[in-house]
Amino acid sequence: MSAFSPEIEVAIARTRDEVSALHAELVRNGLVVWTGGNVSGRVPGADAFVIKPSGVSYDELRPENMIVCDLEGRVIPDTPGSDREPSSDTAAHAYVYRHMEHVGGVVHTHSPYATAWAARGEAIPCVITAMADEFGGEIPVGPFAIIGDDSIGRGIVETLTGHRSRAVLMQNHGPFTIGRNARDAVKAAVMVEDVARTVHLARQGGALLPIPQDAIDSLFDRYQNVYGQAAQGAMP
Numbered sequence: 001m002s003a004f005s006p007e008i009e010v011a012i013a014r015t016r017d018e019v020s021a022l023h024a025e026l027v028r029n030g031l032v033v034w035t036g037g038n039v040s041g042r043v044p045g046a047d048a049f050v051i052k053p054s055g056v057s058y059d060e061l062r063p064e065n066m067i068v069c070d071l072e073g074r075v076i077p078d079t080p081g082s083d084r085e086p087s088s089d090t091a092a093h094a095y096v097y098r099h100m101e102h103v104g105g106v107v108h109t110h111s112p113y114a115t116a117w118a119a120r121g122e123a124i125p126c127v128i129t130a131m132a133d134e135f136g137g138e139i140p141v142g143p144f145a146i147i148g149d150d151s152i153g154r155g156i157v158e159t160l161t162g163h164r165s166r167a168v169l170m171q172n173h174g175p176f177t178i179g180r181n182a183r184d185a186v187k188a189a190v191m192v193e194d195v196a197r198t199v200h201l202a203r204q205g206g207a208l209l210p211i212p213q214d215a216i217d218s219l220f221d222r223y224q225n226v227y228g229q230a231a232q233g234a235m236p
């Protein structure tokens with residue numbers, strides 16, 4: 001007998017499919033090596049999210065071996081995949097979902113350029129229009145935190161609450177990103193690595209030229225509310 005209604009079971013199945021498939025995007029975009037990194041997605045209508053199993057090769061990930069957790073990060077027993085341990089970062093993802101209700105997806109990688117900025121504890125300055133578009137300004141640094149308890153999640157929430165950026169560089173660790181859904185969080189993970197590389201290369205050539213704040217504001221508004229085929233709107 002399922003612990004969920006038929007409607008929630010359908011929502012869980014869809015979230016499993018989405019989260020499983022999105023892990024392949026991390027590989028396709030060169031953001032992870034071996035079993036590093038992870039993606040999770042909130043289950044619409046339920047106090048639950050889906051996350052990958054810990055330390056499992058990306059080519060073994062399937063919808064049926066994704067793991068369903070409650071918002072405390074506890075594996076929901078007797079659900080497909082519950083025989084394995086969830087991601088090392090499950091507590092961090094759970095903390096974000098508990099404290100940022102508008103967040104539907106969380107991603108973590110060790111992508112090299114963004115992680116290099118994190119190793120220096122240095123925020124990425126907003127010096128290219130792509131950053132203004134996607135992040136609305138600089139990409140901030142979060143505190144050094146040990147894996148396994150609420151420390152990383154607390155650092156993500158404290159840094160990103162009230163901040164336009166959907167990415168945070170956790171010091172000495174790497175980028176964590178949030179989104180309105182898991183795909184939006186994966187996009188932020190792809191874009192933070194792209195801009196981290198570009199700004200790194202720019203700085204090697206000489207002084208960086210900051211973009212005026214009013215221009216950043218205008219670029220962010222256009223990109224979040226006009227660009228593309230259907231206005232998505234910035235995350236609240």
Ligand SMILES: O=C(CO)[C@@H](O)[C@H](O)COP(=O)(O)O
Nearest residue numbers: 035036037038054055087088
């Ligand atoms: O940073 C770490 C481990 O130090 C983790 O975030 C790994 O990168 C992914 O771990 P799993 O999701 O496979 O447990």
